Each structure stands twice: as C-alpha cells, then as structure tokens.
Amino acid sequence: MADLERSAAKEKFLNFLEQKNLRITNQRRAIVETVFSTDQHFTAEQLLEWSRKRDSSVSRATVYRTLPLLTESGLVHEMDFGKDYKIYDPNYADHPNHNHIICDDCDKIVEFESERLETLENEISQNLGFTVKSQQLRINASCEDMKKLGACNKKGH
Amino acid sequence: MADLERSAAKEKFLNFLEQKNLRITNQRRAIVETVFSTDQHFTAEQLLEWSRKRDSSVSRATVYRTLPLLTESGLVHEMDFGKDYKIYDPNYADHPNHNHIICDDCDKIVEFESERLETLENEISQNLGFTVKSQQLRINASCEDMKKLGACNKKGH
DNA sequence: TTTGCTAATGAGACTCGATCTCAAGTCACA
DNA sequence: TGTGACTTGAGATCGAGTCTCATTAGCAAA
Known part of the structure; x- marks a missing residue:
C-alpha cells in the first residue's frame, strides 16, 4: 500500500x-x-x-x-x-470485491479480482430473488511450490 | 432427498x-x-x-x-x-460443487450450482499457479421476502 | 461360542478465540 | 475545574471443539 x-x-x-x-x-x-x-x-x-x-x-x-x-x-x-x-x-477499501486462493499446504494466500466473476454472481443472485450485499469466494488449492516440494515440509508457521 | x-x-x-x-x-x-x-x-x-x-x-x-x-x-x-x-x-455427494446464498435478515439459505462459475474458478486458479482442491462461494444478500417486509421481523430463531 | 486384540466409547477436563463485566480512567464540553 | 458519558484493562466467562483415560464392545480367529 x-x-x-x-x-x-x-x-x-x-x-x-x-x-x-x-x-x-x-x-x-x-x-x-x-x-x-x-x-x-x-x-x-x-x-x-x-x-x-x-x-x-x-x-x-x-x-x-x-x-x-x-x-x-x-x-x-x-x-x-x-x-x-x-x-x-486491511486492503479492503481499495479492492472491495477481491477474492482469495489459499494453499492448504503452506497457508499462502493470493488475492484476485474478476469482473466476470462479479457479473456472474449478480446474475445468479438476481435470478434467485436476492440482492447481493457481499460475497466471498474462497478457493482452497495447492500451489506450484508445494507441488514441487511434494508438500513435504508443510505448515512452516 | x-x-x-x-x-x-x-x-x-x-x-x-x-x-x-x-x-x-x-x-x-x-x-x-x-x-x-x-x-x-x-x-x-x-x-x-x-x-x-x-x-x-x-x-x-x-x-x-x-x-x-x-x-x-x-x-x-x-x-x-x-x-x-x-x-x-448432507447433500454434498449429489451436488458436490454447489454454492450458497444466505439472506442476512432471515438466515434463509439457498443452494445453487453453476458450471460457468466452476469453469471460471478453475481458469483463474490455473492462471495464478494453483490447482483447485475445493471452493466455497458464499453470497450474503437480502431476499425478496425481506424486502417486502422491510426486514422488520428479523432473526426469528 | 469363547477368547483376545484393539478400536471406540462416554464423561468430563481442557483449549483457545472471542465476549462480557465492572471498577477506574479519560475525554469533551460547559 | 466539574460533570457525565464514553473507554479502558484485567480477568472472569462463554462456547465450540479437542483431548484424556478408564472402560466397553466390535470382530476375527480358534
């Protein structure tokens, strides 16, 4: 920041x-x-x-x-x-619609934004009779680094 | 079920x-x-x-x-x-990729599935160097019923 | 069946993040 | 400076979830 x-x-x-x-x-x-x-x-x-x-x-x-x-x-x-x-x-004010991918193996968190995602979310919600107030997409994944390491030294914190 | x-x-x-x-x-x-x-x-x-x-x-x-x-x-x-x-x-086996919209006013939960959403999630994750293990999209919203009621009789549980 | 190994159990202690209580402190305005 | 409401810190408390340990009970082999 x-x-x-x-x-x-x-x-x-x-x-x-x-x-x-x-x-x-x-x-x-x-x-x-x-x-x-x-x-x-x-x-x-x-x-x-x-x-x-x-x-x-x-x-x-x-x-x-x-x-x-x-x-x-x-x-x-x-x-x-x-x-x-x-x-x-603490980055919310600047990027109010960002989402997160978290690596289950090393707890690394990466933020991302996607207009296509937002549009889709609004569309779906509207069809179901809802008005979006906030959304949170969380993707649990494994990152490249962990794949290389074979996720052998996990959770280093 | x-x-x-x-x-x-x-x-x-x-x-x-x-x-x-x-x-x-x-x-x-x-x-x-x-x-x-x-x-x-x-x-x-x-x-x-x-x-x-x-x-x-x-x-x-x-x-x-x-x-x-x-x-x-x-x-x-x-x-x-x-x-x-x-x-x-308990509905996971039948609909493993479903997501949820929650009405903040009455706690109603609606499930939905979207192939477009899944595709988009996988695409984004791949671009960031992650392999998706699971995902959870949660949309907090207000539902039609609550808008009609003016959300006056909230949280009845 | 009976036996024996070992997984599974219940009760309750414990953990730990989060909230609440209350007496004491402090800010703002007159 | 005085007053009253807002804030505070310390520690009690809450509650979901986990752990311990003595006892119980699956289940496979005899």
Whole structure:
C-alpha cells in the first residue's frame, strides 16, 4: 500500500469515529496505525501484539472492540478460511470485491479480482430473488511450490 | 432427498468405514442414519441432539469424531458461514460443487450450482499457479421476502 | 461360542478465540 | 475545574471443539 493510501485510510477511520460520536483515544490510534501500516492479512491476536509495540497499554479487549468498528467502516474485511480464528484484510477499501486462493499446504494466500466473476454472481443472485450485499469466494488449492516440494515440509508457521 | 439416495449414502459410508478398517458401532449407525434422514444443514450440536433420539448413548465426543469421517468420505460438506460454529451439509455427494446464498435478515439459505462459475474458478486458479482442491462461494444478500417486509421481523430463531 | 486384540466409547477436563463485566480512567464540553 | 458519558484493562466467562483415560464392545480367529 502506498503511503498516501495508508494515511487516507487512517484519516477515513478517524472521520468515521467522529461521525459516530466515538472518541479518538491513544489506544485506537495505535491500533489503526498498526492496521494501515501493513498489507498483510492478520489475526486479532497478531494485531494485539503489533499494536502493543506502539502503545503497550493496548489490551486484548480494546483490540476486539475496535475490530468491529474497522469492519463497519468498510476499511477492513473480516474473513473465514475454515480455521478456528478469523483473519482480517486491511486492503479492503481499495479492492472491495477481491477474492482469495489459499494453499492448504503452506497457508499462502493470493488475492484476485474478476469482473466476470462479479457479473456472474449478480446474475445468479438476481435470478434467485436476492440482492447481493457481499460475497466471498474462497478457493482452497495447492500451489506450484508445494507441488514441487511434494508438500513435504508443510505448515512452516 | 429420495429414500434410495438416503440409503445409498448410508451404504457408502459403511463401506468407507470398512475400507479403513473402522468398526461399525451402534453410535456410528445412529449418527449416520440421522445425517442421511434429513436434507437440512445442521450443526454438530444439532446432530448430537437428533442422534440421541435414536440412541441415547451417543456422546458429544463421538459426534465430533464421526463428523470428520463423514467429510473425509465425501458424503457431507463442512461449511463456514461466518458464524462461530460450523455448518454441515448432507447433500454434498449429489451436488458436490454447489454454492450458497444466505439472506442476512432471515438466515434463509439457498443452494445453487453453476458450471460457468466452476469453469471460471478453475481458469483463474490455473492462471495464478494453483490447482483447485475445493471452493466455497458464499453470497450474503437480502431476499425478496425481506424486502417486502422491510426486514422488520428479523432473526426469528 | 469363547477368547483376545484393539478400536471406540462416554464423561468430563481442557483449549483457545472471542465476549462480557465492572471498577477506574479519560475525554469533551460547559 | 466539574460533570457525565464514553473507554479502558484485567480477568472472569462463554462456547465450540479437542483431548484424556478408564472402560466397553466390535470382530476375527480358534
């Protein structure tokens, strides 16, 4: 993410808080700066760890309370990859319709967008009497690297 | 599901157990009969409750131990709808590539299949260097009924 | 049948991500 | 500076899912 986009996202979130008459606290600032200083997908626990490096007073509760605000503001996307924890994506504002392929062997995640896919989704939904609010296509796959390795050194994290 | 399909699925699962040198116990029988006597999506907890009506000795642990066998056999599909529990679909064997639209207002779930969608998914994955293992498209939407009602009597469960 | 091996079981402890509670702190505005 | 509502951190709690372990029960061979 370019520096400009980062600060724009941060700015948007602070405006979002103001609009909702919510306070801009040091803890929220630390969390938001953390979120928009990375391109990476992250878990709540990771966000806590990273945010504490900026402000050691940030607590788990505040992270879990801020995350819904971030998704509600439309700047961050909450995702489910079939793991037992949620994954958050800070690139949502720039690419609101992107999808994910995840390699089951090495957990690599690749994002992609497809206009054809969107069109098709809307078409199908309409035929079934629905109006699309959001969509999430998740493809579980195995990547080339893993095929080369024979997927022998799996799950290195 | 037609009666024939039901007993066919049950039969397939018992064969699956045999192939893996696993035993056919009363508890497993009760669970499998429960699964293939409904078309409905269900949670692990629901499956426990229903199975206990057939055999009160069925325990939570056994349900949770049997579920992975059912998905491994390819007869049941495990799904994630962004809730904090998993949902299982007993119609998988007959429609292995179906997708879901969920009405955010009334939790109605509609299944659909689309060859065009599958083709597109495979094409995209290949271009990105992945081989598809499974895919899950989830569309969150609002349905006609809810639009008519103005979504005023939401979440009736 | 009986026997013996071993998979399978139930009860309940446990894990862990996520949420809730509540007393204390802090922000904004008068 | 005072007031009241919003936020906070610590830790209790929740709940889905997993694990442990002593006991039970398939099932194949005798």
